[in-house]
Amino acid sequence: MREAIRDMRVRGAGRIARAAAEALARAAEAFRGEDPGAFIKYMEGVAEFLRSSRPTAVSLPNAISFVMRSLRESPPASVEEGKRAVREAASEFVVYSKNAVRVIGELGARRFRNGDVVMTHCHSSAAAAVLSAAHRMGKVDRVYVKETRPRLQGLIAARVLSDAGLDVTLIPDSAVRYFMKDVDRVIVGADAVAANGAVVNKVGTSVVALAAKEARVNFYVAAETYKFSPRTIVGELVPIEFRDPAEVVGSDWIAAHPKVEVLNPAFDVTPAEYIDAIITEKGVISPYAAPLILMEEYGVRTWLP
Helix, strand or coil: CHHHHHCCCCCCHHHHHHHHHHHHHHHHHHCCCCCHHHHHHHHHHHHHHHHCCCCCCCHHHHHHHHHHHHHHHCCCCCHHHHHHHHHHHHHHHHHHHHHHHHHHHHHHHCCCCCCEEEEECCCCHHHHHHHHHHHHCCCEEEEEEECCCCCCCHHHHHHHHHHCCCEEEEECHHHHHHHHCCCCEEEECCCEECCCCCEEEECCHHHHHHHHHHCCCEEEEECCHHHECHHHHHCCCCCCCECCCHHHHCHHHHHHCCCCCCCCECEEEECHHHCCEEEECCEEECHHHHHHHHHHHHCHHHHCC
Protein backbone atom coordinates (compact mmCIF):
# COMPACT_ATOMS: atom_id res chain seq x y z
CA MET A 1 0.00 0.00 0.00
CA ARG A 2 2.89 2.35 0.74
CA GLU A 3 4.24 1.86 -2.77
CA ALA A 4 0.78 2.30 -4.28
CA ILE A 5 0.50 5.64 -2.49
CA ARG A 6 4.03 6.71 -3.45
CA ASP A 7 3.49 5.77 -7.11
CA MET A 8 0.10 7.55 -7.16
CA ARG A 9 -1.78 4.39 -8.01
CA VAL A 10 -3.77 5.46 -4.96
CA ARG A 11 -4.30 9.20 -5.27
CA GLY A 12 -6.44 11.89 -3.71
CA ALA A 13 -6.06 12.88 -0.06
CA GLY A 14 -9.27 11.17 1.06
CA ARG A 15 -8.50 7.92 -0.73
CA ILE A 16 -4.93 7.96 0.60
CA ALA A 17 -6.22 8.39 4.15
CA ARG A 18 -8.73 5.55 3.84
CA ALA A 19 -6.14 3.30 2.21
CA ALA A 20 -3.71 3.94 5.08
CA ALA A 21 -6.36 3.12 7.69
CA GLU A 22 -7.25 -0.10 5.90
CA ALA A 23 -3.56 -1.00 5.54
CA LEU A 24 -3.07 -0.65 9.29
CA ALA A 25 -5.99 -3.01 9.87
CA ARG A 26 -4.49 -5.58 7.46
CA ALA A 27 -1.07 -5.22 9.07
CA ALA A 28 -2.59 -5.81 12.49
CA GLU A 29 -4.21 -9.03 11.32
CA ALA A 30 -0.89 -10.21 9.87
CA PHE A 31 0.92 -9.98 13.23
CA ARG A 32 1.94 -13.31 14.72
CA GLY A 33 2.72 -13.50 18.44
CA GLU A 34 1.18 -13.22 21.90
CA ASP A 35 3.04 -10.25 23.42
CA PRO A 36 0.86 -7.06 23.35
CA GLY A 37 3.96 -4.89 23.86
CA ALA A 38 5.58 -6.40 20.77
CA PHE A 39 2.33 -5.88 18.87
CA ILE A 40 2.26 -2.16 19.75
CA LYS A 41 5.91 -1.76 18.72
CA TYR A 42 5.20 -3.57 15.45
CA MET A 43 2.18 -1.33 14.72
CA GLU A 44 4.18 1.83 15.47
CA GLY A 45 6.74 0.66 12.92
CA VAL A 46 4.03 0.00 10.34
CA ALA A 47 2.51 3.43 11.04
CA GLU A 48 5.85 5.19 10.52
CA PHE A 49 6.47 3.20 7.33
CA LEU A 50 3.10 4.26 5.89
CA ARG A 51 3.49 7.84 7.08
CA SER A 52 6.68 8.28 5.05
CA SER A 53 4.97 7.54 1.72
CA ARG A 54 3.75 11.09 0.93
CA PRO A 55 5.03 14.08 2.96
CA THR A 56 2.41 16.70 2.03
CA ALA A 57 -1.00 15.01 2.26
CA VAL A 58 -1.89 15.71 5.91
CA SER A 59 -4.84 13.32 5.66
CA LEU A 60 -2.33 10.45 5.71
CA PRO A 61 -0.72 11.08 9.15
CA ASN A 62 -4.08 12.20 10.55
CA ALA A 63 -5.72 8.94 9.50
CA ILE A 64 -2.81 6.97 10.93
CA SER A 65 -2.99 8.92 14.20
CA PHE A 66 -6.74 8.31 14.41
CA VAL A 67 -6.26 4.55 14.14
CA MET A 68 -3.15 4.38 16.34
CA ARG A 69 -4.81 6.46 19.07
CA SER A 70 -6.75 3.33 20.07
CA LEU A 71 -3.44 1.66 21.01
CA ARG A 72 -1.69 4.70 22.47
CA GLU A 73 -4.43 5.85 24.83
CA SER A 74 -5.55 2.39 26.04
CA PRO A 75 -2.77 -0.18 25.64
CA PRO A 76 -4.40 -3.58 25.00
CA ALA A 77 -4.18 -6.42 27.50
CA SER A 78 -3.76 -8.94 24.68
CA VAL A 79 -2.79 -9.07 21.04
CA GLU A 80 -6.32 -10.04 20.04
CA GLU A 81 -7.69 -7.01 21.90
CA GLY A 82 -5.15 -4.81 20.08
CA LYS A 83 -6.10 -6.24 16.69
CA ARG A 84 -9.76 -5.62 17.42
CA ALA A 85 -9.07 -2.01 18.46
CA VAL A 86 -7.13 -1.30 15.25
CA ARG A 87 -9.77 -3.00 13.12
CA GLU A 88 -12.62 -1.04 14.69
CA ALA A 89 -10.77 2.30 14.55
CA ALA A 90 -9.86 1.80 10.88
CA SER A 91 -13.46 0.94 10.02
CA GLU A 92 -14.72 3.96 11.95
CA PHE A 93 -12.36 6.25 10.07
CA VAL A 94 -13.32 4.89 6.64
CA VAL A 95 -17.04 5.28 7.38
CA TYR A 96 -16.50 8.79 8.72
CA SER A 97 -14.40 9.78 5.70
CA LYS A 98 -16.98 8.63 3.17
CA ASN A 99 -19.82 10.26 5.06
CA ALA A 100 -17.85 13.51 5.30
CA VAL A 101 -17.62 13.69 1.50
CA ARG A 102 -21.40 13.23 1.22
CA VAL A 103 -22.10 15.98 3.78
CA ILE A 104 -19.62 18.35 2.12
CA GLY A 105 -21.43 17.79 -1.18
CA GLU A 106 -24.77 18.75 0.35
CA LEU A 107 -23.46 21.78 2.22
CA GLY A 108 -21.32 23.02 -0.64
CA ALA A 109 -24.09 22.79 -3.22
CA ARG A 110 -26.00 25.45 -1.29
CA ARG A 111 -23.28 27.99 -2.07
CA PHE A 112 -24.10 27.89 -5.80
CA ARG A 113 -26.78 29.72 -7.74
CA ASN A 114 -28.87 28.53 -10.66
CA GLY A 115 -26.91 28.71 -13.89
CA ASP A 116 -23.47 29.02 -12.30
CA VAL A 117 -20.52 28.05 -14.50
CA VAL A 118 -17.73 26.53 -12.40
CA MET A 119 -14.02 25.83 -12.76
CA THR A 120 -12.09 23.16 -10.89
CA HIS A 121 -8.49 21.99 -10.70
CA CYS A 122 -7.09 18.47 -10.30
CA HIS A 123 -9.44 15.77 -8.99
CA SER A 124 -10.98 16.02 -5.56
CA SER A 125 -13.69 13.66 -4.33
CA ALA A 126 -15.02 16.41 -2.07
CA ALA A 127 -15.12 19.02 -4.82
CA ALA A 128 -16.72 16.50 -7.20
CA ALA A 129 -19.35 15.73 -4.55
CA VAL A 130 -20.22 19.43 -4.33
CA LEU A 131 -20.51 19.81 -8.10
CA SER A 132 -22.54 16.60 -8.45
CA ALA A 133 -24.94 17.71 -5.71
CA ALA A 134 -25.25 21.19 -7.25
CA HIS A 135 -26.03 19.56 -10.59
CA ARG A 136 -28.72 17.36 -9.05
CA MET A 137 -30.27 20.50 -7.57
CA GLY A 138 -30.38 22.04 -11.06
CA LYS A 139 -27.89 24.76 -10.18
CA VAL A 140 -24.76 23.80 -12.12
CA ASP A 141 -24.59 22.26 -15.57
CA ARG A 142 -21.27 23.44 -16.98
CA VAL A 143 -17.80 23.03 -15.53
CA TYR A 144 -14.33 23.87 -16.81
CA VAL A 145 -11.76 21.27 -15.76
CA LYS A 146 -8.03 22.01 -15.95
CA GLU A 147 -5.87 19.19 -17.26
CA THR A 148 -3.56 19.41 -14.19
CA ARG A 149 -0.14 18.47 -15.47
CA PRO A 150 2.11 16.61 -15.25
CA ARG A 151 0.04 13.62 -14.07
CA LEU A 152 -3.17 14.83 -15.77
CA GLN A 153 -5.45 14.29 -12.79
CA GLY A 154 -7.87 16.67 -14.48
CA LEU A 155 -8.77 13.85 -16.87
CA ILE A 156 -10.05 11.87 -13.89
CA ALA A 157 -12.14 14.83 -12.75
CA ALA A 158 -13.49 15.31 -16.27
CA ARG A 159 -14.59 11.68 -16.47
CA VAL A 160 -16.18 11.66 -13.00
CA LEU A 161 -18.09 14.90 -13.56
CA SER A 162 -19.18 13.91 -17.05
CA ASP A 163 -20.46 10.60 -15.69
CA ALA A 164 -22.42 12.62 -13.12
CA GLY A 165 -24.19 14.41 -15.97
CA LEU A 166 -22.36 17.73 -16.10
CA ASP A 167 -21.31 19.44 -19.32
CA VAL A 168 -17.51 19.30 -19.03
CA THR A 169 -14.95 21.38 -20.91
CA LEU A 170 -11.33 20.29 -20.47
CA ILE A 171 -8.80 23.13 -20.80
CA PRO A 172 -4.99 23.44 -20.69
CA ASP A 173 -3.54 24.64 -17.39
CA SER A 174 -2.11 27.68 -19.13
CA ALA A 175 -5.59 28.80 -20.27
CA VAL A 176 -7.00 29.39 -16.78
CA ARG A 177 -6.94 33.20 -17.01
CA TYR A 178 -8.42 33.17 -20.51
CA PHE A 179 -11.49 31.21 -19.41
CA MET A 180 -11.92 32.81 -15.97
CA LYS A 181 -14.08 35.54 -17.53
CA ASP A 182 -16.68 32.86 -18.30
CA VAL A 183 -16.74 31.43 -14.77
CA ASP A 184 -18.98 32.26 -11.78
CA ARG A 185 -17.37 30.08 -9.11
CA VAL A 186 -14.21 28.06 -8.57
CA ILE A 187 -14.05 25.00 -6.33
CA VAL A 188 -11.02 22.85 -5.54
CA GLY A 189 -10.07 20.24 -2.98
CA ALA A 190 -7.21 20.31 -0.49
CA ASP A 191 -4.35 18.11 0.59
CA ALA A 192 -3.74 20.17 3.72
CA VAL A 193 -5.21 23.19 5.49
CA ALA A 194 -2.86 25.13 7.76
CA ALA A 195 -3.75 26.87 11.01
CA ASN A 196 -3.48 30.26 9.28
CA GLY A 197 -6.12 29.24 6.72
CA ALA A 198 -3.71 28.67 3.85
CA VAL A 199 -4.50 25.67 1.67
CA VAL A 200 -1.96 23.26 0.24
CA ASN A 201 -3.26 21.59 -2.92
CA LYS A 202 -2.11 20.30 -6.28
CA VAL A 203 0.41 22.61 -7.89
CA GLY A 204 -1.37 25.22 -10.00
CA THR A 205 -4.13 25.82 -7.45
CA SER A 206 -2.64 29.14 -6.34
CA VAL A 207 -2.58 30.34 -9.97
CA VAL A 208 -6.30 29.55 -10.28
CA ALA A 209 -6.95 31.40 -7.01
CA LEU A 210 -4.98 34.42 -8.22
CA ALA A 211 -6.90 34.55 -11.50
CA ALA A 212 -10.19 34.18 -9.61
CA LYS A 213 -9.26 37.00 -7.23
CA GLU A 214 -8.46 39.28 -10.16
CA ALA A 215 -11.77 38.45 -11.85
CA ARG A 216 -13.78 38.74 -8.58
CA VAL A 217 -14.84 35.12 -8.84
CA ASN A 218 -15.57 33.30 -5.58
CA PHE A 219 -12.97 30.66 -4.74
CA TYR A 220 -14.11 27.74 -2.56
CA VAL A 221 -12.17 24.85 -1.04
CA ALA A 222 -13.87 21.54 -0.20
CA ALA A 223 -11.96 19.71 2.53
CA GLU A 224 -12.71 17.14 5.19
CA THR A 225 -11.59 18.27 8.65
CA TYR A 226 -8.99 15.51 8.85
CA LYS A 227 -7.08 17.44 6.18
CA PHE A 228 -6.44 20.25 8.67
CA SER A 229 -2.84 20.13 9.88
CA PRO A 230 -2.44 20.03 13.69
CA ARG A 231 1.30 20.62 13.60
CA THR A 232 0.87 24.03 11.95
CA ILE A 233 -0.68 25.22 15.22
CA VAL A 234 2.80 25.04 16.77
CA GLY A 235 4.48 26.67 13.79
CA GLU A 236 5.51 23.72 11.64
CA LEU A 237 5.27 24.15 7.90
CA VAL A 238 3.58 21.66 5.59
CA PRO A 239 6.42 20.16 3.49
CA ILE A 240 5.99 20.45 -0.27
CA GLU A 241 6.70 17.20 -2.04
CA PHE A 242 8.94 17.26 -5.12
CA ARG A 243 8.37 14.29 -7.40
CA ASP A 244 10.43 12.57 -10.11
CA PRO A 245 11.37 15.07 -12.86
CA ALA A 246 10.67 12.32 -15.41
CA GLU A 247 6.96 12.93 -14.79
CA VAL A 248 7.40 16.32 -16.50
CA VAL A 249 9.51 15.59 -19.57
CA GLY A 250 10.30 11.86 -19.56
CA SER A 251 13.50 10.06 -18.58
CA ASP A 252 14.86 9.99 -22.14
CA TRP A 253 14.73 13.79 -22.41
CA ILE A 254 16.45 14.17 -19.05
CA ALA A 255 19.19 11.78 -20.12
CA ALA A 256 19.67 13.71 -23.39
CA HIS A 257 19.91 17.09 -21.59
CA PRO A 258 21.92 16.44 -18.41
CA LYS A 259 22.72 20.13 -17.86
CA VAL A 260 19.04 21.12 -17.59
CA GLU A 261 17.56 21.01 -14.11
CA VAL A 262 13.92 19.87 -14.09
CA LEU A 263 11.86 20.54 -10.96
CA ASN A 264 8.52 18.93 -10.26
CA PRO A 265 6.75 20.33 -7.16
CA ALA A 266 3.54 18.37 -6.57
CA PHE A 267 1.77 21.06 -4.51
CA ASP A 268 1.62 24.79 -3.89
CA VAL A 269 0.16 27.05 -1.19
CA THR A 270 -2.87 29.30 -1.65
CA PRO A 271 -3.01 32.11 0.95
CA ALA A 272 -6.15 32.52 3.06
CA GLU A 273 -6.88 35.94 1.56
CA TYR A 274 -7.58 34.30 -1.82
CA ILE A 275 -10.12 31.86 -0.35
CA ASP A 276 -13.76 32.86 0.17
CA ALA A 277 -14.80 29.79 2.15
CA ILE A 278 -13.72 26.29 3.15
CA ILE A 279 -16.53 23.75 2.94
CA THR A 280 -16.14 21.03 5.58
CA GLU A 281 -18.43 18.34 6.99
CA LYS A 282 -18.67 20.50 10.13
CA GLY A 283 -19.94 23.49 8.17
CA VAL A 284 -18.84 26.23 5.79
CA ILE A 285 -16.17 28.35 7.43
CA SER A 286 -13.90 31.28 6.73
CA PRO A 287 -10.30 30.15 6.17
CA TYR A 288 -9.40 32.24 9.21
CA ALA A 289 -11.54 29.91 11.36
CA ALA A 290 -9.15 27.00 10.73
CA PRO A 291 -7.74 27.15 14.29
CA LEU A 292 -11.24 26.58 15.65
CA ILE A 293 -11.51 23.34 13.69
CA LEU A 294 -8.13 22.23 14.97
CA MET A 295 -8.62 23.19 18.60
CA GLU A 296 -12.32 22.73 19.25
CA GLU A 297 -13.39 19.85 17.01
CA TYR A 298 -10.45 17.51 17.50
CA GLY A 299 -7.94 18.86 19.95
CA VAL A 300 -4.33 19.05 18.88
CA ARG A 301 -3.06 16.49 21.40
CA THR A 302 -5.38 13.84 20.02
CA TRP A 303 -4.20 14.18 16.45
CA LEU A 304 -0.48 14.80 16.76
CA PRO A 305 1.43 11.71 15.53
